[in-house]
Amino acid sequence: MILRTLFSGDMPRSRVLTVLLLLILAGLLLTPFVFPGAKSTNVAAKICIFIVLVSSFDLVLGYTGIVSFAHTMFFGIGAYGVAIALTHLGPTWGAVATGVAVALVLSLALSLLIGLFSLRVKAMFYAMITLAVATAFMTLASQLSDITGGEDGLSFKVPTLLQPSFSLREAPFMGVSLDGKLISFYLLMAVTIVLFLVMLRIVNSPFGRVLQAIRENEFRAEALGYRTVVYRTVSNVLSALFATLAGCLLALWLRYNGPDTSLSFEIMIDILLMVVIGGMGTMYGSIVGATLFLVAQNYLQDLMKIGSTAAGGVPFLRNLLAPDRWLLWLGLLFILSVYRFPTGIVGRLRSKRSAA
Amino acid sequence: MTFALETQDLTIRFGGHVAVNAVSCGFEPGTLTAIVGPNGAGKTTYFNLVSGQLKATSGKVFLHGQDISSASAPQRSRRGIGRAFQLTNLFPHLTVLENIRLAVQSRAGLGLNLWSIWSDHRELIGRAEEILETVALAGKRDWAAAALPHGDQRKLEVAILMALEPDVFMFDEPTAGMSVDEVPVILDLIRGLKTRSDKTILLVEHKMDVVRELSDRIIVLHNGALVADGAPAEVIASPIVQEAYLGIEVAK
Incomplete structure (x- = not known):
């Protein structure tokens, strides 16, 4: 019963998927203890942040059927909000709260404006408008270097509790020092879980069901009495707000923000791939997609190094497996997965169950 | 008058x-x-x-x-003002029940409720099931609307209109x-409506x-x-x- 309330009546509905999600959860929870080193914790933290970001993108793309390229703009607003506030107000929780609040208000205003002005137009034009706005914003962020630090970005201090130099106790626990970085990581995970469950609730609310109806047949949804412009706008705004929060988390984790870390178009493509690979309109797809993508992005090179060394004797194979070629393999993996699972991994796992 | x-x-x-x-x-x-x-x-x-x-x-x-x-x-x-369309106009990938439930939900004015769980609104589902019975589609409640044969799609189209209670x-x-x-299922429904003076x-x-x-x-x-x-x-x-x-x- 509690599980039903937590998951809003939308359980994974596939045994394989349940196991996969539990594995991901356990993996993330135990990362600092099982996979020591800064890199693994960094990847785990990024996975958490991207779960929030990709879920919020799924809300507009997968559930409402709106193609928006401005999603990283809201991600960037969140990251810049926290970065600028902490740089100028000092490393206090008050500054964090101010940064988050200002970023949320700015995202709310912008997404509302874009929504009201352009959600009436055809999907293609909407995508183009968001692309234009996002590009303009990116240029603005790098031009206003007095505020944003320009291309260099901003490095800043976070509140004491989250600083790497902060320590809960002197002696390490199970070989892991209980420092601010560890606290940051678990706080980040907790926030991720809460935000994910909130989004899961929204898509499973009566409102969320209308979003799916709009995606399916906007004309009919109107004939049923639903003002689709209102629904699309609210969905757009909510999605922007969650992306903003993801951006806040990113800045707090990295203690840095610049145009390349939160605004770049590359991130936009990445989250698009994550949501498609995981499965659009499923929410759980964002967990699977973000995890797979980021693990591949970060560890494929290592894996290939091993392969390349093993194939030492065969020149062609060695070159093919050289770590420099990792993007080629990543690309191939994506083409294969999109080709093999057009409904994404989650869609595929769920349909297998209902077929059985 | x-x-x-x-x-x-x-x-x-x-x-x-x-x-x-x-x-x-x-x-x-x-x-x-x-x-x-x-x-x-x-x-x-x-x-x-x-x-x-x-x-x-x-x-x-x-x-x-x-x-x-x-x-x-x-x-x-x-x-x-409720309308059933000449060219069948459904939510193709949603279930038959959901097609009707969405109309019931609109009628109940619950569309902008963001925080409750849709399946907790038993009364909406119950009402949608009742309407499904009247068009003899109860056995196909979990089918995707697009998977229905043409005649059943027409019935669903009418059922959605009924659910709006216009x-x-x-x-x-x-x-x-x-x-x-x-045909008689639909004609019976219309005859039933005709007895209502409002x-x-x-x-x-x-x-x-x-x-x-x-x-x-x-x-x-x-x-x-x-x-x-x-x-x-x-x-x-x-x-x-x-x-x-x-x-x-x-x-x-």
């Missing part, structure tokens, strides 16, 4: 073509009016103007005496393309036997204009109808 629904000089032009030409007509509650006319006469376009899918070039629409000419389609739907029911060829044994029914239908049996009144559209209006026997017998519409039908 105020009309439940009234149109005054309702007109729409597409470029030089006048699809609906100054149609003035009132519909009393508790009556069923059949709208007949050859293909291209403007029947469906007239429906679109009334339910708000198209905006009139000129003329007015009144619902219970209030001018709703500037209201949008969703507003008109919420105020009580004051004005607009049926656009509800039995088109249905097999003979499926409901106003507009029916576009080509099957003259159905029109003759169900309608209290027939209006005839031809080239977008209203050319005849009266009791069924009278209208069917009138020379203009014989010539403009039924002549063609009889000749077939």
Whole structure:
């Protein structure tokens, strides 16, 4: 019963998927203890942040059927909000709260404006408008270097509790020092879980069901009495707000923000791939997609190094497996997965169950 | 006597073509009016103007005496004009039950509820199930709407209209393309609605036997204009109808 309330009546509905999600959860929870080193914790933290970001993108793309390229703009607003506030107000929780609040208000205003002005137009034009706005914003962020630090970005201090130099106790626990970085990581995970469950609730609310109806047949949804412009706008705004929060988390984790870390178009493509690979309109797809993508992005090179060394004797194979070629393999993996699972991994796992 | 629904000089032009030409007509509650006319006469376009899918070039629409000419389609739907479409118009990948439940949910005004779980609203699901029973689709409640055979899709189309519980029911060829044994289910539903004195029914239908049996009144559209209006026997017998519409039908 509690599980039903937590998951809003939308359980994974596939045994394989349940196991996969539990594995991901356990993996993330135990990362600092099982996979020591800064890199693994960094990847785990990024996975958490991207779960929030990709879920919020799924809300507009997968559930409402709106193609928006401005999603990283809201991600960037969140990251810049926290970065600028902490740089100028000092490393206090008050500054964090101010940064988050200002970023949320700015995202709310912008997404509302874009929504009201352009959600009436055809999907293609909407995508183009968001692309234009996002590009303009990116240029603005790098031009206003007095505020944003320009291309260099901003490095800043976070509140004491989250600083790497902060320590809960002197002696390490199970070989892991209980420092601010560890606290940051678990706080980040907790926030991720809460935000994910909130989004899961929204898509499973009566409102969320209308979003799916709009995606399916906007004309009919109107004939049923639903003002689709209102629904699309609210969905757009909510999605922007969650992306903003993801951006806040990113800045707090990295203690840095610049145009390349939160605004770049590359991130936009990445989250698009994550949501498609995981499965659009499923929410759980964002967990699977973000995890797979980021693990591949970060560890494929290592894996290939091993392969390349093993194939030492065969020149062609060695070159093919050289770590420099990792993007080629990543690309191939994506083409294969999109080709093999057009409904994404989650869609595929769920349909297998209902077929059985 | 105020009309439940009234149109005054309702007109729409597409470029030089006048699809609906100054149609003035009132519909009393508790009556069923059949709208007949050859293909291209403007029947469906007239429906679109009334339910708000198209905006009139000129003329007015009144619902219970209030001018709703500037209201949008969703507003008109919420105020009580319900519409079933001629070309089946469903949510293809949602289940049969969900198609109806969405209409029930709209009727209940719960659409902007963001925080409750949809499946906790048992009353909406219960109501949707009841409606499914009335169109004999209960056995297919979990099918995707797109997977239904054509006849069942037509039934679902009508079921969605029922779920909206409007004051004005607009049926656009509800039995088109249905097999003979499926038609009675729909006709029974319409007969059931006719017993309600507060409901106003507009029916576009080509099957003259159905029109003759169900309608209290027939209006005839031809080239977008209203050319005849009266009791069924009278209208069917009138020379203009014989010539403009039924002549063609009889000749077939």
